[in-house]
Amino acid sequence: QSALTQPASVSGSPGQSITISCTGTSSDVGGYTYVSWYQQHPGKAPKLMIYDVSNRPSGVSTRFSGSKSGNTASLTISGLQAEDEADYYCSSYTNSGTLVFGGGTKLTVL
Amino acid sequence: QVQLQESGPGLVKPSQTLSLTCAVSGGFISSGDYYWSWIRQPPGKGLEWIGYIYYSGSTYYNPSLKSRVTLSIDTSKNQFSLKLSSVTAADTAVYYCARETLYYMDVWGKGTTVTVSS
Numbered sequence: 001q002s003a004l005t006q007p008a009s010v011s012g013s014p015g016q017s018i019t020i021s022c023t024g025t026s027s028d029v030g031g032y033t034y035v036s037w038y039q040q041h042p043g044k045a046p047k048l049m050i051y052d053v054s055n056r057p058s059g060v061s062t063r064f065s066g067s068k069s070g071n072t073a074s075l076t077i078s079g080l081q082a083e084d085e086a087d088y089y090c091s092s093y094t095n096s097g098t099l100v101f102g103g104g105t106k107l108t109v110l
Numbered sequence: 111q112v113q114l115q116e117s118g119p120g121l122v123k124p125s126q127t128l129s130l131t132c133a134v135s136g137g138f139i140s141s142g143d144y145y146w147s148w149i150r151q152p153p154g155k156g157l158e159w160i161g162y163i164y165y166s167g168s169t170y171y172n173p174s175l176k177s178r179v180t181l182s183i184d185t186s187k188n189q190f191s192l193k194l195s196s197v198t199a200a201d202t203a204v205y206y207c208a209r210e211t212l213y214y215m216d217v218w219g220k221g222t223t224v225t226v227s228s
Contacts, residue, residue, distance in 0.1 A: 032213075034213040038215075045206055045220055046157065046215075047218070051214040089157055091214065092213075099213060100159065101157040101158065103156045
């Protein structure tokens, strides 16, 4: 199972919006509504930010939103803040019954 | 609030078996509402899902690791474990345990670093 494809890095200024893409195939992202997103600060464990494509766990800021079109899922962060600077990973259920992660995207807040 | 804590040797010799345990507190592993997973992250790299175990003992493994991985669960101790055999330097990573609600991980342990070296 190949890793999902994410851009290596994205950047934005405080207050702006950014979008991170996550591209898979019809065997994973395109075939199911089971895409999740995780935020990871350096030296810390990942934190769930979005599940089932567009649902936010309790306590996650409404500035984080998720969507999907075809084989590509997206995470959008609006009103960018310095604390959002982190690595972001997408994950999807696959038709093999496994979970696969993206390679990760480093978000820099300028 | 559920918390997970990994434990085990930080250094394992090549060809040996890596063994880690994840202790669960604040909730019962036998509740049946969740699956219990392991994920790893090599230094400077991305996340890799290793597999999950259900309280009944049923398991599901990443096909790329299936031949070397064994997950087990001890409901009496409220913990679950990972064994990875025939390790090489490529198995050096931070290993995380997590609570999985199909198909996402909503609670993670802090992670434990395992280095494979002679």
